[in-house]
Amino acid sequence: MTTLYRLEGVRQTYGARTVLDLTSLEVHRGEVLGIVGPSGAGKSTLLRLLNLLEPPTAGAVTFDGQRQNGAPPLATLRRVTTVFQRPVLLDRTVAENVAFGLGLRGRADAGRVAAALDQVGLTPLARAQARKLSGGEMQRTALARALVIEPEVLLLDEPTANLDPYNIGLIETTVATLNRERGTTVVLVTHNVFQARRLADRVALLLEGQLVELAPTRAFFETPEDPRTGAFLRGEIIY
Amino acid sequence: MPRCTTGRAVPAQSYSVNLRMIESFLPIITLTLSVSGIALVIASVLGFPLGAWLALARVPGKRLIEALIYTGMAFPPVVVGLAVYLLLSRSGPLGWLGWLFTPRAMIVAQVVIALPMVAGLTQSAIEALDPALRLQLRALGASPAQTMWTLLAEARAGVISALIAAFGSIISEVGAVMLVGGNIAGSTRVMTTAIVLETRQGEFELALALGAVLLSLTFVINFAIMRLGQRREVAPR
Numbered sequence: 001m002t003t004l005y006r007l008e009g010v011r012q013t014y015g016a017r018t019v020l021d022l023t024s025l026e027v028h029r030g031e032v033l034g035i036v037g038p039s040g041a042g043k044s045t046l047l048r049l050l051n052l053l054e055p056p057t058a059g060a061v062t063f064d065g066q067r068q069n070g071a072p073p074l075a076t077l078r079r080v081t082t083v084f085q086r087p088v089l090l091d092r093t094v095a096e097n098v099a100f101g102l103g104l105r106g107r108a109d110a111g112r113v114a115a116a117l118d119q120v121g122l123t124p125l126a127r128a129q130a131r132k133l134s135g136g137e138m139q140r141t142a143l144a145r146a147l148v149i150e151p152e153v154l155l156l157d158e159p160t161a162n163l164d165p166y167n168i169g170l171i172e173t174t175v176a177t178l179n180r181e182r183g184t185t186v187v188l189v190t191h192n193v194f195q196a197r198r199l200a201d202r203v204a205l206l207l208e209g210q211l212v213e214l215a216p217t218r219a220f221f222e223t224p225e226d227p228r229t230g231a232f233l234r235g236e237i238i239y
Numbered sequence: 240m241p242r243c244t245t246g247r248a249v250p251a252q253s254y255s256v257n258l259r260m261i262e263s264f265l266p267i268i269t270l271t272l273s274v275s276g277i278a279l280v281i282a283s284v285l286g287f288p289l290g291a292w293l294a295l296a297r298v299p300g301k302r303l304i305e306a307l308i309y310t311g312m313a314f315p316p317v318v319v320g321l322a323v324y325l326l327l328s329r330s331g332p333l334g335w336l337g338w339l340f341t342p343r344a345m346i347v348a349q350v351v352i353a354l355p356m357v358a359g360l361t362q363s364a365i366e367a368l369d370p371a372l373r374l375q376l377r378a379l380g381a382s383p384a385q386t387m388w389t390l391l392a393e394a395r396a397g398v399i400s401a402l403i404a405a406f407g408s409i410i411s412e413v414g415a416v417m418l419v420g421g422n423i424a425g426s427t428r429v430m431t432t433a434i435v436l437e438t439r440q441g442e443f444e445l446a447l448a449l450g451a452v453l454l455s456l457t458f459v460i461n462f463a464i465m466r467l468g469q470r471r472e473v474a475p476r
Contacts, residue, residue: 048374074382084378086371088369090389104379149380
């Protein structure tokens with residue numbers, strides 16, 4: 001697998017508070033990388049850096065061989081998208097929300113919108129107001145909105161937090177299919193270590209902004225090298 | 240025999256507002272709508288981006304601009320009129336334009352009155368949106384301009400309120416247009432200045448009729464602006 005992202009000496013500071021301090025991290029093209037860790041570990045900050053939405057305070061973020069300086073060209077920005085923990089939908093219908101990213105790119109395509117809605121089981125709600133949906137339906141709308149633009153990188157920030165098992169299963173299946181069939185690189189931030197185990201090729205543990213361990217999924221769960229990883233997996237690190 | 244605002248003769252003893260009077264209002268109504276309409280369009284073209292920029296940008300001096308805009312929202316129109324008068328008067332810095340006592344001067348004055356309202360209320364409307372929306376739009380690949388227009392669309396209720404407030408303030412304004420327009424019959428006389436003139440001349444029926452027309456027009460235009468901001472109904476869940 002080739003390297004898609006390389007982060008070296010990346011530090012992100014807000015005021016006097018350092019929320020992320022990574023010596024080195026690589027994301028491989030086409031993999032599903034799970035990021036686990038307690039609240040406040042810097043996981044969401046890492047996703048914002050990977051989405052090139054903000055530059056790091058220090059260090060270098062390299063995306064597809066190009067070092068990013070904090071103001072990426074629109075074409076680069078459009079290769080990546082994020083589905084946030086709390087879906088932020090527009091005051092429009094479900095179908096209009098899903099079509100939004102295509103519209104931004106001047107590539108309106110009703111067929112692709114219909115296919116994305118079908119993929120997440122939202123076809124019957126296509127004309128419903130998006131903000132009147134249930135939490136699971138809103139998150140599926142947000143996922144469809146990301147899928148339809150066919151990003152090279154899909155960043156997921158706790159995409160199934162507070163959802164019921166049906167919606168969790170549907171979203172996990174959709175993400176796994178996307179990765180398998182299109183080769184989309186997925187970075188999945190989750191509190192749910194079982195979800196990381198089900199979906200990820202490699203898993204990383206972040207604690208207090210630092211990378212504790214990054215290993216293939218099986219090794220991460222069965223033979224963790226760092227004692228803090230074992231403690232986290234046993235639920236001994238409270239969050 | 241007294242004359243109405245366009246100079247057409249009106250019987251002095253007549254207390255009814257007849258069709259001929261209404262007809263005589265038409266040039267005044269047309270000028271009123273033209274001046275205020277053009278001023279509103281210019282204020283919107285400048286005010287929407289300015290309001291959005293103020294809501295989104297983090298730049299030094301932003302608070303000062305905000306303070307100026309809020310001050311502008313409370314500025315007495317007659318003071319605006321005075322400032323524009325001095326700017327456009329023959330010895331003023333823009334006197335060479337020759338705009339004083341023309342509809343252009345009235346448009347300038349109304350833009351100055353409307354712009355802070357459009358910008359300030361647009362800023363408030365965008366700031367009231369979910370802050371996470373901006374990040375989500377960027378994450379979906381929106382350019383800065385696309386982000387701005389999407390936020391304006393999302394804040395459309397507030398943006399429409401800004402338009403209505405600005406339109407209401409300029410179409411009902413009298414001091415500034417009187418100063419810079421001069422209330423010249425057939426040239427710069429608008430409905431508010433005509434109402435003042437007719438009242439001073441004791442032509443209360445005409446003044447009242449003009450007032451009723453002004454109110455009706457304002458209602459119709461505000462209703463149209465409100466409809467503009469409504470999204471079409473979609474199927475319920």
